[in-house]
Amino acid sequence: MTFFRGLSIGIVLATSCIALAVPGCAAESGESDDALEGEVAGGEAASSQDALTARDVTSYAPVTPPEHRVTTTSVAARVGASVGAGRRLAVIRTATYQGETTKLVVDEDSFATALVSATALAQSTRASSADDHVQDTPYARSLASVAERGTALEHLSSAAPHLGAEEPFALTIDMCQSHKPWEKRLFDWAVALSDRLHEAVPLGIAMTGVWAKAHPAELDQLLTWERGGKLAITWVNHSSTHPLHCLDASCRHAEFLTAASVDFDEEVLGEERVVIARGMIPSTLFRFPGLVHDANRLHQLQRLSLMPLDADGWIAKGQPIRPGAVVLVHGNGNEPEGIVGFLRQVEAPARAAALASGKSALVPPVFVAPVPPR
Numbered sequence: 001m002t003f004f005r006g007l008s009i010g011i012v013l014a015t016s017c018i019a020l021a022v023p024g025c026a027a028e029s030g031e032s033d034d035a036l037e038g039e040v041a042g043g044e045a046a047s048s049q050d051a052l053t054a055r056d057v058t059s060y061a062p063v064t065p066p067e068h069r070v071t072t073t074s075v076a077a078r079v080g081a082s083v084g085a086g087r088r089l090a091v092i093r094t095a096t097y098q099g100e101t102t103k104l105v106v107d108e109d110s111f112a113t114a115l116v117s118a119t120a121l122a123q124s125t126r127a128s129s130a131d132d133h134v135q136d137t138p139y140a141r142s143l144a145s146v147a148e149r150g151t152a153l154e155h156l157s158s159a160a161p162h163l164g165a166e167e168p169f170a171l172t173i174d175m176c177q178s179h180k181p182w183e184k185r186l187f188d189w190a191v192a193l194s195d196r197l198h199e200a201v202p203l204g205i206a207m208t209g210v211w212a213k214a215h216p217a218e219l220d221q222l223l224t225w226e227r228g229g230k231l232a233i234t235w236v237n238h239s240s241t242h243p244l245h246c247l248d249a250s251c252r253h254a255e256f257l258t259a260a261s262v263d264f265d266e267e268v269l270g271e272e273r274v275v276i277a278r279g280m281i282p283s284t285l286f287r288f289p290g291l292v293h294d295a296n297r298l299h300q301l302q303r304l305s306l307m308p309l310d311a312d313g314w315i316a317k318g319q320p321i322r323p324g325a326v327v328l329v330h331g332n333g334n335e336p337e338g339i340v341g342f343l344r345q346v347e348a349p350a351r352a353a354a355l356a357s358g359k360s361a362l363v364p365p366v367f368v369a370p371v372p373p374r
Contacts, residue, residue, distance in 0.1 A: 003208035067091040068128040080281035128244035145370035152308035153368040158202035160367035167360035180333030204365035206236035207273035240270030
């Protein structure tokens with residue numbers, strides 16, 4: 001699995017909250033939108049503000065359409081990994097970071113993201129030309145394919161490299177706002193698997209900005225495991241506030257981000273600001289709360305140069321781990337039955353042996369891309 005580590009995109013920890021009818025939702029205990037906002041507005045959340053805003057991020061805005069450039073020399077990153085020479089880049093955001101004008105760029109071949117100085121980018125890149133064929137990069141072709149399909153991605157691409165694993169799957173962990181203790185047993189399992197394999201285990205973490213603000217110690221632990229080579233994390237955008245917008249008193253039906261009152265751009269960009277302020281780098285993936293979206297929101301996400309990530313292995317809903325599945329569990333404490341079901345499957349003798357031998361393997365969730373990174 002050396003390839004996965006070198007890809008520098010890690011695993012997605014996706015934590016999505018859903019309405020009462022759906023496992024894992026913060027409304028599971030009957031909390032309304034207002035209750036959720038009040039919970040994170042005081043106490044625990046307030047005490048975490050300093051930790052999350054240690055790096056000042058302002059004037060954060062999308063670049064639409066993206067600007068395409070090619071590096072002539074390597075470019076050092078303010079956040080993320082440095083970019084080598086000869087790389088085709090899409091510039092998708094501008095920001096003022098610690099008082100300096102910066103750009104968020106995507107390597108159009110590897111999907112790796114980095115925040116770089118605007119001055120360094122101008123000095124070490126050139127504008128792309130027709131000879132660079134940026135329209136044929138995996139990133140550009142994937143975005144175009146998603147737009148053509150008009151649906152979210154929920155299964156690993158058949159073209160993705162699996163290094164001989166017969167049963168590859170992506171583990172995504174939704175982390176929507178919750179006052180409950182996180183599911184450390186899930187992450188302990190992943191770390192133990194890393195120890196057995198002697199390599200970082202890829203995960204996708206779908207995190208809301210509100211969870212990050214309310215749980216700085218847990219986030220620190222995730223980052224410690226990442227820095228220690230235990231976890232290769234793909235940070236999936238799960239919105240800033242994960243609004244519910246219940247349609248009935250029981251909240252069994254909710255609009256989430258499809259509600260007309262939602263400032264969709266701010267939900268997307270606000271979460272990215274939190275991630276960058278914490279010294280993390282956002283990925284090119286976005287998970288809609290509740291996996292609820294419509295044509296309008298998918299079009300808006302396309303304009304923001306992100307790919308929508310659904311799942312076809314939602315454990316708490318009875319969907320099993322299958323080859324090529326995008327597995328969804330909640331690590332925020334609101335879906336214990338999903339965690340129990342997942343651990344039961346991966347700790348069963350046959351699956352545990354398959355994971356140890358490489359027959360079964362966790363892979364980065366970005367391998368859902370219609371044209372996978374290379």
